[in-house]
Amino acid sequence: MKRTFIFDFDGTLADTFPLILYAFGKGFEAVDMPIPSNEDMVSHFGPSEEGFFKAYNADKANTMFAAYIQAYESEHEKFSPRPFDNMVEIFNYIKAKGDNLGLITGKCLQSAKISLKHYGIDFGIFDFVRTGSPDGNTKPQAMKDAREYFKENSSEYYYIGDALSDIKDAQESGFAPIAAAWASHADKPGQLKLDPYKQFTTTKDFFNWLKALK
Numbered sequence: 001m002k003r004t005f006i007f008d009f010d011g012t013l014a015d016t017f018p019l020i021l022y023a024f025g026k027g028f029e030a031v032d033m034p035i036p037s038n039e040d041m042v043s044h045f046g047p048s049e050e051g052f053f054k055a056y057n058a059d060k061a062n063t064m065f066a067a068y069i070q071a072y073e074s075e076h077e078k079f080s081p082r083p084f085d086n087m088v089e090i091f092n093y094i095k096a097k098g099d100n101l102g103l104i105t106g107k108c109l110q111s112a113k114i115s116l117k118h119y120g121i122d123f124g125i126f127d128f129v130r131t132g133s134p135d136g137n138t139k140p141q142a143m144k145d146a147r148e149y150f151k152e153n154s155s156e157y158y159y160i161g162d163a164l165s166d167i168k169d170a171q172e173s174g175f176a177p178i179a180a181a182w183a184s185h186a187d188k189p190g191q192l193k194l195d196p197y198k199q200f201t202t203t204k205d206f207f208n209w210l211k212a213l214k
Contacts, residue, residue, distance in 0.1 A: 001155040002099045003213070006128070006146055008161035009105035009112060012180040013087055016107075016115060019079035020049075023071040027053055030067035031060040048108040051134030072111055076118045083119045084182060086203040090210065091125055100150050102128035104142045104159070137165065143173035158197070160206075162186050167194040178206070 010016045021042075025035040033056070044055050049068055053061040094101045105112060109131040116123050123129075128149055130142035147157060159170035162180040164187060170177035176197035181188045191199055200206035 002150070002153050003156040004100040004102065004146065004150045004154040004158065005094050006102035006104050006143065006157070006159045006175070008159070008163070008166055008180070009103060009107055009115070011162035011183045011185065012084075012160055012166075013103075014080055014083040014115065014119065015183055016080045017185065019072060019076060020107075020111075022075060022079055023068045024049075024052070026071035027064035027068035028056075031057065031063055033057065033060075033064075046106065046137045047134050048106060048132030049111060050108060051132075051136065054134060069110055069114075073114050076114065080115070080118075083121070084203050086207050088119070088121060090203065090207050091121065093207070093210065095125060100127050100154055102126055102130075102146055104128075104130045104139055104146065106132035106137060106139065108132055137169070139166070139169045140173045143169060143175055147174055164190050164194060167191060167196050180206070182206075 007013055010020065021038055024041055028035045044052055047055070050061065050065050053064040053068070057064065091101060103112070103126045112131055113123060128146050130138070130145065132138065143159060157175045158178050159166065159175040160178045160180050161167070161170070162183050167177040167179060179191035179196040179199040180186065181191055181199050181201045182203050188199070188201065198209065200209065
């Protein structure tokens with residue numbers, strides 16, 4: 001039976017947070033609203049970017065989102081030029097072994113495709129993709145959908161993510177949570193308190209573990 005590896009995006013596949021926060025700021029500027037602090041913006045993470053802007057101003061959210069996407073794409077090279085080390089090789093290795101590869105993220109499809117294209121990662125490499133919803137966190141349901149999708153050929157399910165909520169969502173959805181602690185912002189002690197299946201502080205260590213699986 002195959003193994004199934006599902007990855008988070010922001011903070012796991014790449015450090016996109018500086019880019020996201022910059023582009024969020026451009027969304028507020030587009031409608032002459034003051035830019036909230038980074039802390040305030042992070043506290044509104046959960047929905048996709050469309051939902052993020054609706055929480056601040058539902059009437060102007062579409063204009064804010066359009067400005068966000070424009071800035072996200074145009075400044076990508078400056079703020080997030082490449083994915084984390086080894087990530088492309090990790091994806092290729094999983095596929096070469098014949099295992100299942102997926103992506104479950106809270107970001108919208110448009111920004112996910114922009115980033116994957118910028119990093120030179122083919123969207124089609126993923127066997128299963130679920131992006132975010134403007135209505136809130138849908139990762140637990142997406143993980144359950146992934147288990148249903150792969151149930152005929154997979155007996156092991158892993159979700160690789162950096163956020164504390166990723167660990168909780170994986171645990172309640174029947175996935176073994178692997179705590180991605182290689183980003184500078186990762187809450188390593190907080191991750192361990194939630195008892196993930198594994199925690200890796202470098203992508204190299206994660207890759208070595210992956211290659212050691214029998």
